[in-house]
Amino acid sequence: MRSKSVLAALLTIASAYPPGVPAWGGLGHRTMGAIADRLLGPTARAGVAELLSGDVDKFGAPSGRRTLESVSDWADEISGTPAARPRWHYDDAPVCGSAPKTRYCPEGQCNTGQLERLLTVVGDTHATKRERNEALKWVVHLVGDVHQPLHAADNADRGGNLVTVALAGVRTRGRESLHRAWDNELVGQALKTGRHRRVPADIGALAVEAGRLTGRAGPGTPDGWALESNELARTVAYHYPAFVCGTVPSQIVVLDRDYQARAAAIVRERLLLGGARLAGVLNERLGRRVRGTP
Numbered sequence: 422m423r424s425k426s427v428l429a430a431l432l433t434i435a436s437a438y439p440p441g442v443p444a445w446g447g448l449g450h451r452t453m454g455a456i457a458d459r460l461l462g463p464t465a466r467a468g469v470a471e472l473l474s475g476d477v478d479k480f481g482a483p484s485g486r487r488t489l490e491s492v493s494d495w496a497d498e499i500s501g502t503p504a505a506r507p508r509w510h511y512d513d514a515p516v517c518g519s520a521p522k523t524r525y526c527p528e529g530q531c532n533t534g535q536l537e538r539l540l541t542v543v544g545d546t547h548a549t550k551r552e553r554n555e556a557l558k559w560v561v562h563l564v565g566d567v568h569q570p571l572h573a574a575d576n577a578d579r580g581g582n583l584v585t586v587a588l589a590g591v592r593t594r595g596r597e598s599l600h601r602a603w604d605n606e607l608v609g610q611a612l613k614t615g616r617h618r619r620v621p622a623d624i625g626a627l628a629v630e631a632g633r634l635t636g637r638a639g640p641g642t643p644d645g646w647a648l649e650s651n652e653l654a655r656t657v658a659y660h661y662p663a664f665v666c667g668t669v670p671s672q673i674v675v676l677d678r679d680y681q682a683r684a685a686a687i688v689r690e691r692l693l694l695g696g697a698r699l700a701g702v703l704n705e706r707l708g709r710r711v712r713g714t715p
Contacts, residue, residue: 454493456696468707517666544706568695574654
């Protein structure tokens, strides 16, 4: 069940999540989108540009967005609207024991249950442009989500959302959860951006590194990405003091500096892998040459 190549490179039952709990925060998603933008081949880049031309926001107004980076958090933007699909953001396999996928992905309503379908729509020239546009925006976001360990794992705590934490040496804004720490503070540490929410200035170098990392770890598949994330949740994200299977800690969990350093290293590699793999699937679905062309 574990992806040995990625673990080497990187070193029960589903619960319903409330809408509006994004993975990685905006910075993480935009960073992955920016990496993917730089790793697209010419044909796929042209395909993305065509599908995003005329893009609209959640109100139906022209968005002006033309890049994967700019649409990467659209799926969170539409939270609370009829277009939102909260269950698509997660693959809540248990971190203790196992469960059949039908238990945490009923009727395909989970991240990996939708990704392959959406990728097919992206590449389907018989689908309408609006259908392909929205499928593309979902794919950009969901590839990012499934690379976040706590979006592919659950310990009867809503993927860490019910675990209250404090990060040693880090001042947070109000109450913090394990899930939010992985979405935000640890992303800032991983990318060395602090509280700035801008994509890192060295994004070009990160894209080159991401391509090399994916070459070692392999492109994988949505199901494989979820397995990787689940294993990292078991071995890193939930590796906090006094962890107990199926139990939410009653006290605040302090994440010490060693935990933060190890977690930030994993976050960085998951962001890079997610960006490069996103480019890979889009190069595959949008980069195919039309028969008869040179």
